Structure formats: C-alpha cells, structure tokens
Amino acid sequence: AKSAGRQRIVFFQAQMQAEIEERLAIQHQLELAIAQRQLALYLQPQVDAAGMALGAELLLRWQHPVLGPVPPGRFIPIAEESSLILRLGNWVLQEGCRTLVQLAKAGRPLPLSINVSPQQFHEADFVAQVKAALQDSGARADYLILELTEGLLIRNLDDTSAKMRELAALGLRFSIDDFGTGYSSLAYLKRLPLQELKIDRSFVQDAEASRDTAIIELILSMAEHLALRVVAEGVESEAQAAFLRTHGCHAMQGYLFARPMPLADWLALPAG
Ligand code: C2E
Ligand code: CA
Numbered sequence: 001a002k003s004a005g006r007q008r009i010v011f012f013q014a015q016m017q018a019e020i021e022e023r024l025a026i027q028h029q030l031e032l033a034i035a036q037r038q039l040a041l042y043l044q045p046q047v048d049a050a051g052m053a054l055g056a057e058l059l060l061r062w063q064h065p066v067l068g069p070v071p072p073g074r075f076i077p078i079a080e081e082s083s084l085i086l087r088l089g090n091w092v093l094q095e096g097c098r099t100l101v102q103l104a105k106a107g108r109p110l111p112l113s114i115n116v117s118p119q120q121f122h123e124a125d126f127v128a129q130v131k132a133a134l135q136d137s138g139a140r141a142d143y144l145i146l147e148l149t150e151g152l153l154i155r156n157l158d159d160t161s162a163k164m165r166e167l168a169a170l171g172l173r174f175s176i177d178d179f180g181t182g183y184s185s186l187a188y189l190k191r192l193p194l195q196e197l198k199i200d201r202s203f204v205q206d207a208e209a210s211r212d213t214a215i216i217e218l219i220l221s222m223a224e225h226l227a228l229r230v231v232a233e234g235v236e237s238e239a240q241a242a243f244l245r246t247h248g249c250h251a252m253q254g255y256l257f258a259r260p261m262p263l264a265d266w267l268a269l270p271a272g
C-alpha cells in the first residue's frame with residue numbers, strides 16, 4: 001500500500017510537471033503570436049427579435065502553425081497570469097478599432113463589443129490606450145462597447161467608476177458580461193454608467209428549467225426598471241429564442257443565429 005501511494009505521488013508530480021510545461025509553452029508561443037500575425041478577431045452577431053444584426057461581439061482566435069487552433073479558454077487564463085494579457089488586450093483594442101473602420105468603409109457600419117480583462121482595465125493608462133486606438137484608426141467611439149465582468153467592476157469601484165465616466169464622455173458604452181455568475185452585489189448597477197447586461201449562457205441553456213426561467217425573467221424586469229439593454233448569450237435553440245422574445249429580451253447571440261466568423265465572411269453575407 002505504501003508503494004502504491006508513492007506511485008500516485010510520482011504520477012501527480014509528473015502530471016503537474018506536464019501542466020507547468022504546457023503553460024510555459026503557451027506563454028512563450030503567445031508572445032510570438034502577436035508579432036507573427038497568428039491572432040484574429042472573429043465576429044459573432046447579436047440579433048433583434050426579427051433576426052436583424054444590432055451589433056457583434058469580437059472574439060479572439062489563435063491559429064498556431066503547429067498546435068492548430070488554440071481556444072481562448074485555454075490561453076486567456078494563462079495570459080492573465082502575466083503581463084502578456086496587457087499586450088494581448090491592447091492588440092484586441094487596436095484591431096477592434098481597425099475592424100470598426102473596415103466595416104464602415106465597406107458601407108456596413110456595425111457597433112462592436114470587445115472583451116476587456118480586469119488587469120487591462122485597471123492599468124493606469126487604460127483610458128489613454130483606448131483614446132490612442134480610436135485616434136490611430138479613426139474609429140467612432142460611439143460604436144465601441146466594452147464588455148466588463150462583475151469581478152472587474154467591484155475590484156476597485158472608485159477607479160472603475162472614474163475610468164468608465166471618462167470613457168463614456170468619449171461616447172463609449174459598457175456591458176456587463178456573464179451577468180449573474182459573479183458577485184451578487186447589485187449596488188454597482190446604479191453607481192456605474194452602464195447600458196447593457198449580458199445574460200450568461202448557463203442561464204439561457206437551461207431556459208426550460210423553472211429556476212433558470214425565473215432568473216431570466218428577473219434579470220429582464222430589473223433591466224427594464226434600470227433602463228438597461230439585455231443581450232442573451234449562447235442561444236442555441238428556437239425554443240430558447242422564443243422564450244427570450246416573449247419576455248422582451250432586446251438582443252440574442254448564439255449558434256442558432258451564427259457562429260463567430262472572420263470579418264471577410266461577415267462582409268460576404270448579404271447586407272440587411
Ligand atoms: P465570453 O465573453 O462569455 O464569450 C462567449 C463565448 O461563448 C465565446 O467563446 C463564444 O464563441 C461562445 N458562444 C457563442 N455562442 C454560443 C452558443 O450558442 N453555444 C455555445 N456553447 N457557445 C457559444 P470563445 O470564443 O471560446 O471565448 C471564450 C472566452 O474567452 C470568452 O467568453 C471571453 O471570456 C474570453 N475571450 C475571448 N476573446 C477575448 C478577448 O479578445 N479578450 C479577452 N480578455 N477575453 C476574450
Ligand atoms: Ca464576452
């Protein structure tokens with residue numbers, strides 16, 4: 001029994017070692033990825049009850065020459081452990097602004113939502129970075145929506161509130177991502193200049209289950225009182241979409257309508 005235990009320890013050590021090595025490899029490869037143009041932003045449309053696109057979320061894609069596509073769920077958390085996320089985040093900001101301009105030039109202007117990570121937002125020069133990205137590209141600030149998570153918002157409420165007001169004065173809008181999955185403090189909803197809530201996929205997925213139905217109804221009615229727009233994410237079935245439409249959800253995003261796609265694919269779709 002004693003040797004079996006020792007074997008298990010050795011096994012766990014080997015597994016930990018492998019995980020650390022994978023982490024280091026991803027970190028190293030990610031540093032090259034920006035310079036070597038392996039990254040792209042895909043668009044996933046957000047549609048109204050009639051199926052018209054109101055905007056799109058930009059989602060990061062990494063195509064590694066050897067590893068193939070690496071999903072953001074695997075590399076974002078690793079990037080967030082170091083200052084890599086700052087460079088990555090700044091690239092997303094600049095590329096997002098360039099995408100806004102490309103859409104406008106193609107005669108297909110569309111508001112775009114960008115994911116902002118907590119470290120990036122709480123950097124001292126975050127507002128300056130946003131301004132620079134807008135100026136360098138010539139993008140319209142009022143077409144840019146920043147998706148922030150609940151954890152980010154409450155981490156330093158004074159800093160958050162000051163930065164959001166400064167950016168809102170430029171015309172930017174804000175959305176709370178994965179709403180309902182983070183901290184339950186609702187105080188920030190009235191203290192911060194927010195325009196939108198995104199109902200997390202986990203609630204939408206089980207919209208048939210009675211508890212989740214109640215949660216969605218609650219979020220929608222609360223949003224109405226606070227004059228906030230609501231986007232439901234991860235809509236995969238017609239039944240989910242029907243439920244959301246009936247309850248007055250403003251916009252829906254999910255595989256039922258479209259998967260995230262490259263800008264060229266979006267532009268190849270018929271307009272309107
Ligand atoms: P998120 O912000 O909650 O993004 C929504 C995720 O749900 C995306 O996964 C999207 O592809 C996926 N999705 C959309 N519709 C459906 C659906 O109908 N069913 C299912 N099962 N999934 C759907 P993705 O692209 O893998 O991104 C995962 C997470 O990585 C994002 O979650 C976000 O937290 C992070 N992320 C992605 N791009 C960026 C970025 O540019 N910057 C930062 N900081 N984080 C990013
Ligand atoms: Ca998001």
Ligand code: CA
Nearest residue numbers: 177178198233
């Ligand atoms: Ca989300």
Ligand code: CA
Nearest residue numbers: 178200201233
């Ligand atoms: Ca989510």
